[in-house]
Amino acid sequence: MGKKFFFLMALVISTITTNGQTQRIDSTAVYLLHRTGETLQDIKSCSFTAITTYDVPNESLGLIKHSINDKVAIKFPDKMKVTSTGDKGNRALWYNGKKLNYYSLDNNTYGFTTAPGSVIQTIDEASKKYGIEFPGADFFYPTFLQDLLSEQGTLFYLGKTIVDGRESYHIAGSDKTKSFQFWIGNDDLFLPIKLVIVYTSDKDKPQYEALYKDWTINIDYPDSMFEFTTPPKATKVKLAAKENIK
Template sequence: MFRTFESLKLSVLGAAACLVLASCAQQPSAPASTTPAPPPAKASSGGAAAAPAAAPAAAPAADAVDPEVLKALDRMSAYLRTLTSFQVDTYSLTDDALDNGQLAQLGRTARLKVRRPDGLQVELNNDRGDRNVLYYNGKTASIYSPRTKYYATVPAPATLKEVVGVLTEKYDIDVPAADLFSWDSGKMDPAAIKSASYLGVAAVDGHLTDQFAVRQADVDWQIWIERGSTPLPRKLVIVTTSDPARPQHTVVLRWNTSATFAPSVFDFKAPAGSHRIAIQRTDGTVENPGK
């Protein structure tokens, strides 16, 4: 299911006030990965990936699934599984359908610091001026708002793949770029893909990539995968086709695959003057601090 922005509300224990962490709002997610490995890239004498032959490929038949696209997705997923410590900076634009059907757009940046299998810190900023930080250390997950000095901490499972699911399903919190962890799991069902085609070579943020278009039930998406020996996803566009307004989510990713972090990066320590509050679960119940 693909959802547009909704505010995360943390109810203050014993008070009517609530903390709205807008920058932790939900974003559409790309379907679980069928790993695309773009057509093999050839290195030029200068070290850059060489563009394919000038003659354009024939347009794919309607609703055709190009097996090379699935291979490209698999190659990308396999490469992501080799990364044990990395940083990803993202910039995203997400449409929200207003009551009158008009689309409103919200921009957001996120910096993810990742250490497999149990370390994650995410700093989120949106164009409304909200800033929030998510911490996960394999035992607990905490969300902190520096502006309000409110935070919530909940028990968490032992791995990144598990915590992303728990935060989404139990607390209605979506981790930015969570698709990375879906692709990493390698659980994509090829039968879910209605069509998949290769669109050609494109430059994204200074990197040569192969662009792919995929269609699934209720969603059309495109992905740009870096050419060569490091098939990183560089850009993603998702359109929710089940919504008449067809809201779109676009994200560009900048990678540092050699980043390393001290364990303390993933541990949340409440700053002086901050206040722990309760968090509301998706079922409407409130989880009190310390429980």
């Protein structure tokens, strides 16, 4: 951990020196997010619930909030299941290391696509190609913190607070297109508790918020859990590019 952390600190100091007039980085905030990244890179498996709300512009009513409840299970490096309920319907995704399967419980339809050999690569490809978004995905990227710092914005540690009954570290920052806040658990694992993004470059300034709860770490999930079985009378459909299912 030490060598990684010192490398990140050197990066921060260099960035501040180069962009001293526009970028302000708090080393405590960097350290806390680094610890979160360390945990999520080292675990063998995890599951959690993500409760997300997001704004959709309405011509007469302004921003209308919608919500999704996702239950996620991941077995690294190449297994994942996501079950979603909410304003976009009831659906599920299974990834078994070879295929990404999608099933709509509302329509009894299913589709699939070949997938890369890791969870992170599959998340990346499915997002870019099909518009499928995965809750909490950013935290699992190995370059999450480096990408955040490269945006030449600000990052501050604001102190401790209580979120969803859990003590957490509060971090806030901004870049050219958005402001963001993270709440990180005050425990040995430093797991994410909450995320808020405000898209400040948009005239309506829509928000995205996610609450992460019910974390379990390093459970030995059976591989069969990530296999999709076609339900009776289900209709096969083709996954359309950028259909933006969540």
